[in-house]
Amino acid sequence: MPPPSIIWALAIAVVALLVYVSQDFVLLLLLSATVAYLINPIVKVAESAMIKRKVAVATIYLGIGAALLATAYFVFPHLRAEVNALSGNLPFFSQRFDEAVDAIQNEIAANYPAAGGLFSTREVRYEKLNSFIEHQIADVPLLLSHLASIVLAAVLIPFFSYFFLRDSRRITKFVLDRLPPGHIETTVAVWCEIDRTVGRYLRGLAIEGIVVGVLAALGLAILGINYPLLLGVVTGCANVVPYLGPIIGGAAAVLVALVQFKSLSVIIQVVVLYLSLKLLDLLAIQPLAVGKGNDLHPVLLIASIIVGGHALGIVGMVIAVPMVTIVQRIATLLFERHRQRAHVPDSHRNGGVPSHPYVC
Amino acid sequence: MAKWRWLEQVTDQEQVVRLNILEKVPLFAGLSRRQLGKLLVKFFEKEYGSGETIFNEGEPGKALFVILAGSVSICRALNEGEELLAKLSAGGYFGELALIDDQPRFASVRATEASRLLILYRSDFEDLMEGQRALAIQVMGNLLKTLAGYVRRAQSPRNGRNSTIVGQAAASDNPEMNSKSVSRD
Numbered sequence: 429m430p431p432p433s434i435i436w437a438l439a440i441a442v443v444a445l446l447v448y449v450s451q452d453f454v455l456l457l458l459l460s461a462t463v464a465y466l467i468n469p470i471v472k473v474a475e476s477a478m479i480k481r482k483v484a485v486a487t488i489y490l491g492i493g494a495a496l497l498a499t500a501y502f503v504f505p506h507l508r509a510e511v512n513a514l515s516g517n518l519p520f521f522s523q524r525f526d527e528a529v530d531a532i533q534n535e536i537a538a539n540y541p542a543a544g545g546l547f548s549t550r551e552v553r554y555e556k557l558n559s560f561i562e563h564q565i566a567d568v569p570l571l572l573s574h575l576a577s578i579v580l581a582a583v584l585i586p587f588f589s590y591f592f593l594r595d596s597r598r599i600t601k602f603v604l605d606r607l608p609p610g611h612i613e614t615t616v617a618v619w620c621e622i623d624r625t626v627g628r629y630l631r632g633l634a635i636e637g638i639v640v641g642v643l644a645a646l647g648l649a650i651l652g653i654n655y656p657l658l659l660g661v662v663t664g665c666a667n668v669v670p671y672l673g674p675i676i677g678g679a680a681a682v683l684v685a686l687v688q689f690k691s692l693s694v695i696i697q698v699v700v701l702y703l704s705l706k707l708l709d710l711l712a713i714q715p716l717a718v719g720k721g722n723d724l725h726p727v728l729l730i731a732s733i734i735v736g737g738h739a740l741g742i743v744g745m746v747i748a749v750p751m752v753t754i755v756q757r758i759a760t761l762l763f764e765r766h767r768q769r770a771h772v773p774d775s776h777r778n779g780g781v782p783s784h785p786y787v788c
Numbered sequence: 789m790a791k792w793r794w795l796e797q798v799t800d801q802e803q804v805v806r807l808n809i810l811e812k813v814p815l816f817a818g819l820s821r822r823q824l825g826k827l828l829v830k831f832f833e834k835e836y837g838s839g840e841t842i843f844n845e846g847e848p849g850k851a852l853f854v855i856l857a858g859s860v861s862i863c864r865a866l867n868e869g870e871e872l873l874a875k876l877s878a879g880g881y882f883g884e885l886a887l888i889d890d891q892p893r894f895a896s897v898r899a900t901e902a903s904r905l906l907i908l909y910r911s912d913f914e915d916l917m918e919g920q921r922a923l924a925i926q927v928m929g930n931l932l933k934t935l936a937g938y939v940r941r942a943q944s945p946r947n948g949r950n951s952t953i954v955g956q957a958a959a960s961d962n963p964e965m966n967s968k969s970v971s972r973d
Contacts (some may be wrong), residue, residue: 480800604834609841612907613850618831620909711958745839764850764890 455743456581460588462747464596465630467492471593489586502658509657524687531690606708614765621757629750635717637664640709644677647701651694653685663702667709669745670733674709678702729750803828806906809856812879815930823923828969830916831906836899843898847885855879858903864895874904884931887913 445490446454468486474484517524523589600619607615641664663677678699729749738749803825810816810824819827833856836842842853845865859877865869873895876882887910897904917924 465798472829476822476827476829478799478803480798481799495846601833604832609836610833610847610873613843613847616907616909617850617911619832620912624911624915716851 451740452577455587455740456584457583458743460585460592462630463585463589463593465627465654465786466595466626466634467589467593469631481597482594489590507657507661510655514655514658521687525683528581528690530635532686532695535692586752614761617761618758621761622754625753626750627654629753632714633668633746636709636713637667639713639717640664640667640674640677640705643705643708644681644702648681648698648706651685651697653681653694653698653700654688655684659684664706669742670749671730672733672745674702674706800813806831806833806856809879810854810906813854813881815852815873815881815884815934816927817930818926819923823926826920827908827916827923827927830912831908833904833906836903836905837897838901840899842897842899842905843883843893845894846892847890849883849893852881852887852908852913853883854881854906854908856904858905859900860897860903860905861900862895863895866936874968884934886910887931 439673445786454648467485470488471481471484474488475481604612641660644663645656648659653659657676659681662680663674666673666676666680671677674766681698681702682695685694688694732748732752733745736746736751738744740747807828809826810828811819813822816827830856835905836858842860843849844957855878857878860873860880860882861872862874862876862882863872865871874946883893884966885891886893887908913924913927
């Protein structure tokens, strides 16, 4: 058996190679693992009631399938109506946006004449907006070419996650049985830390996204903003991206409010709604849903999100925090192990009576 | 009858066997089968070959071990040779103090035959303390009984300095376990 350091180095090299060769496949596996993590607590409840794991997983999948169908049946028609209305209005969007910005600028200039000089002319703004829209439209064929991958992912992710869930106990046992006994406790410790950190973070994120999305949709509906359901979905989905997500969700809602009402006061109401949601999220939803999931330094947190975003896009931004937390926890565990081995009590070393009346 | 056959089909018999063994472990005495089920899903399982070391003296302790099958011996190094502290078999447990603190192991444990062990990592147990308070209080109470037993034995003038015992909670409270798996001195 080669030394563990060589095994670890080989394992890391294989993973790095896999990431380099097939980024899409790794992404697929990561997303499947995410789905498995979200479902795993329910499987564990069934398992604790002595139900066979494969029976539990199959039943849960059937239940989720039925729930998704029910959601599609009841919510999808409303959502589709909003998407259709939005896409119908898109051709006039540029003009309406321009009018709305003009109206806001005039409103601000009337109330605060000094601020009037800060605004750019309509021509400059029009040029910028057009170039932005052209840039986005240029990406559409690229998006369509990804459509096949998206459909494939929609099929493969549930498929992979099903087997992750069904065989996770067997995989764990297989790995543990092949590890040298000297590394078992640390391996189990590392495994548990990863499981807890990733599990808590992902489940927390999902709950947080759903709650924030629903509250945003309700708030926007109360304010009378168009497409509240669609904006709620966007806000909930965007919320999973730390820091940047709530800004994206808020910006989308502000944009719709701007075009719809052309009034500064409504925009302020939307901004206040999103700030209140963020505050509620920080003070109540996050502590309840995510708990003490990560204790990263804010600088490390933002740095990890930036690096994750560069490496794997939005998915990278989402998984960056748990990944860095895992690395931090593993490093702490290994450091503790090293420190404890270096500080074995003297009484223990010379075979004398230990200071405690017990042995292990 | 058909109902029971259906129940049999969906019941995980391997888990039931594990549960039956956990039920006999003194550390988990007083827990309902439902609570034991919740505890059981936190355990990892590993097989050890005969003579294989499970952990060594001085290594950081992070987990509790429960013997599902086989047997282990617990020894402590002396200046000359090794002192056998205990022999445990199925239903026995050791390393329970890792659930409490970060101290290094005070003895080595070796499988005396091919054995299957369940492993409970400390942080997973701490998670249970957050979510399953009644369960955790019961286990902690049992653990305290074990410690009280250790202290009494350590202070007993008959036992003197060789009074350290290993891993059988409340051995005096449970003669069956005591006779089955603890041998010392």
